[in-house]
Amino acid sequence: MTCARTAAALAAALLGAACVDGDYNRSRVFQEPLPERVDALAVGTSDVSDALEHLGAPVHVIEVGLGLALAWGWADVTDWNIEVSAPIGDAQGNFRFTSTDTTTEGLVLFFGPDWRLTALRRGYLGDLLPRRQLPRDVEDELVD
């Protein structure tokens, strides 16, 4: 018997005795704002009202210093995995392959104390979002 035949017979025997299963998942959460609506906003001139009118309600509103940030986020995640298990001698062999394609993206708009747009950032929402903090004390505040 040639080497190729031996390998084929071995593979056939393994598959015959093995259990193979797999799954494929897709998860979609919210939707990306239309690019032309984002492009209609301009740093220094647009304000919170313009942002809400063009992009609709954000996912998050966060206080940042004396201003605020509005954040939109969306995700489209797919993953699949294959699991093969087969008896190898007296033991049960198991092989699992997993592939995940994560695209969790976001858009964050930063506004100053006058609620005018100061910066617009795109990327992964987790990287862009400022850390949430306790609300600031407004008693001694001079500018609000």
Place this chain on the structure above:
Amino acid sequence: MIDTNPLLRAGLALALALPLAGCFLSRSTANPVLPPEAVAQIVPGQSTADDVTRLLGAPNEVVQLGRRSAWRYEHTVEKQAAAFLILLGLRGVDTQSDRVWVFFDEADNVLHVGTLFQASEADYDVPVF
């Protein structure tokens, strides 16, 4: 005597396998529906926090912004579809929301309203490669 007809064997295998395959659909929601006609009655410069509460009830989230504040209302729909083909499972989940943010000044008058109505766009979608 065992019948060796390939077609018959394939049909028998299919008949045995079919009961093992399956699929399901599910729909779940979170928080009450936000009626667009109620949201449309919230007018910046005219409405107050009392008006908003009367129209939409208690908010899901309140964010303090100095002396101002913002309230979030959100109604979420999640649709899930899956098919199990014996050795292969396919599953799709789509989550969409109707969302409203209302911004108030320090006297609780409405400054801005932001709306997004996408809950009805959630879809049953079994993914394919």
